Amino acid sequence: MNDGTVLGPLLRAPDGALSLDAPLDLLGYQRDCSALRPGRATQVVRPRDGAQIAAVLREASAARVPIYVRGGGTMYAGGVNPVAGGVVLDLGGLDRIVDIDADRGVVVVEPGVRFGTLAQTLTPLGLTIGIIPSTAPTATIGGAAAAHALGTGSARFQSFADEVVGLEVVLADGTLLRTGSAAAQDAGFFHRYGIGPDLSGLVLGGDATLGVITKIALWLHPLPAARRTACYGFADPGAASAFVTELQRGELLEHVWYGSGYEAATIRARVGAARPALDPAGLPGFCIGLDFGGEPDDLARAEARTLALARQHGGDAFPLFDEIYFERLRGDQIYWYSFAGYFARSRCGILMASLPTARMPDFLDVLAGCRASRPALTWGGAVVLCRRGLHGGVMAFYDEATQWDEVLAALQDCAGALRAAGCIPYKCGKQWAAEVSRMAPYHATLRRLKAALDPAGILSPGNLGL
Numbered sequence: 001m002n003d004g005t006v007l008g009p010l011l012r013a014p015d016g017a018l019s020l021d022a023p024l025d026l027l028g029y030q031r032d033c034s035a036l037r038p039g040r041a042t043q044v045v046r047p048r049d050g051a052q053i054a055a056v057l058r059e060a061s062a063a064r065v066p067i068y069v070r071g072g073g074t075m076y077a078g079g080v081n082p083v084a085g086g087v088v089l090d091l092g093g094l095d096r097i098v099d100i101d102a103d104r105g106v107v108v109v110e111p112g113v114r115f116g117t118l119a120q121t122l123t124p125l126g127l128t129i130g131i132i133p134s135t136a137p138t139a140t141i142g143g144a145a146a147a148h149a150l151g152t153g154s155a156r157f158q159s160f161a162d163e164v165v166g167l168e169v170v171l172a173d174g175t176l177l178r179t180g181s182a183a184a185q186d187a188g189f190f191h192r193y194g195i196g197p198d199l200s201g202l203v204l205g206g207d208a209t210l211g212v213i214t215k216i217a218l219w220l221h222p223l224p225a226a227r228r229t230a231c232y233g234f235a236d237p238g239a240a241s242a243f244v245t246e247l248q249r250g251e252l253l254e255h256v257w258y259g260s261g262y263e264a265a266t267i268r269a270r271v272g273a274a275r276p277a278l279d280p281a282g283l284p285g286f287c288i289g290l291d292f293g294g295e296p297d298d299l300a301r302a303e304a305r306t307l308a309l310a311r312q313h314g315g316d317a318f319p320l321f322d323e324i325y326f327e328r329l330r331g332d333q334i335y336w337y338s339f340a341g342y343f344a345r346s347r348c349g350i351l352m353a354s355l356p357t358a359r360m361p362d363f364l365d366v367l368a369g370c371r372a373s374r375p376a377l378t379w380g381g382a383v384v385l386c387r388r389g390l391h392g393g394v395m396a397f398y399d400e401a402t403q404w405d406e407v408l409a410a411l412q413d414c415a416g417a418l419r420a421a422g423c424i425p426y427k428c429g430k431q432w433a434a435e436v437s438r439m440a441p442y443h444a445t446l447r448r449l450k451a452a453l454d455p456a457g458i459l460s461p462g463n464l465g466l
């Protein structure tokens, strides 16, 4: 394979597509927001439509040139890092909202549309796509589909992929594939299932290893009329996970748009910073924060029911944390966290895992183990509530000038420990490649699909261990 060490462009860019190969222009395309090592592309092509992407992929397959696909570059798994050199396809030019069909309840967008832009368009119509990541201002819909997004909406709708009606995808040989109902000529996007196997699943979460997404159809939902937040403190994570299990089992999260859990270290740090005079001895050992959305009457009922359930599990309302942390995040549903906060020390390595709710104490034990074994790094963690199960995030803040090797080794150890604790990779990219490669029948099947759909192996070498 051409490894990108030659100088100058590798591919003839299609008419109308921008091509960059000056070293300075390539600088911004070396890495995403992960701690993983950058790569060095030889060329960037910025296409405008699926036909131009098909032309690039045909030529790249013939010349065996690696192709890395870039949306907003906000992922923390290194999927866009061009470690094998070659060409970065910058999808920022495919940024049209193609159709908003309120009758079908579907919006169709190109992959380079940013969440923030889509939300600005849908909000005046009283609509939302449900799942919105905290990086909404810069993250693209295509990146979210290819990297399994979560976030606001997960407590109600689960994962971004669950909200996909169908896709348009360009395969490595230039074939333009439509999935769901749109596979049938002239049917358009209105149903995900019904024809046969669901081919959307080939590329959702695929980190651009099997195809490039060029259109995405998503279900539309009414925006909640009102929102309010509440926090519940528990003595320990075991009591909190029993409480969340019951919320999920009884489907009591129907009015919750976002939910997350914070361990003792986070609680103490946040409260300590905001109220230095307060005695930390009385603070809870774990906290669950919920953002309710819906009609005002429904919200009042849902909140009262949730508080009663928390008390049954030994917990209680924790208004202080709601006020100093959770409530500040409310309102602007497209921008949950302070993005810059993640990079306060220099940078932050993030590892995201999915887990059954009852495993939350095990997940937190892994985090405690990371803290104990690598005290030079600053560790943080949180869980995001889904309709079923949880997503757990481990964050390692590090100084890139002096601790880059250490954080990479720490995240690799942490990935192994999480797997041993029954958690599974979420958002794989290159970060989880070693762990995914261990899942023998799953990975062997992925490799067979890869060999069939991308025989020259041009698409995102290294992602998912492929």
Ligand SMILES: Cc1cc2nc3c(=O)[nH]c(=O)nc-3n(C[C@H](O)[C@H](O)[C@H](O)COP(=O)(O)OP(=O)(O)OC[C@H]3O[C@@H](n4cnc5c(N)ncnc54)[C@H](O)[C@@H]3O)c2cc1C
Binding pocket: 032, 033, 068, 069, 070, 071, 072, 073, 074, 075, 076, 078, 079, 080, 091, 111, 132, 133, 134, 135, 138, 139, 140, 141, 142, 143, 144, 145, 146, 147, 148, 149, 150, 151, 152, 206, 207, 208, 211, 212, 213, 214, 339, 342, 429, 460, 463
């Ligand atoms: C501080 C911080 C907070 C975050 N919070 C959240 C959060 O709340 N929820 C969440 O889900 N994520 C979160 N993320 C991760 C990330 O922002 C999201 O997953 C986002 O949706 C990724 O979109 P992107 O456009 O930046 O993708 P990129 O980083 O550009 O790409 C991600 C992957 O998708 C592939 N890809 C991109 N476009 C396409 C395409 N059209 N076809 C095929 N493959 C493609 C890339 O090759 C890469 O493998 C966070 C990241 C950071 C740094």
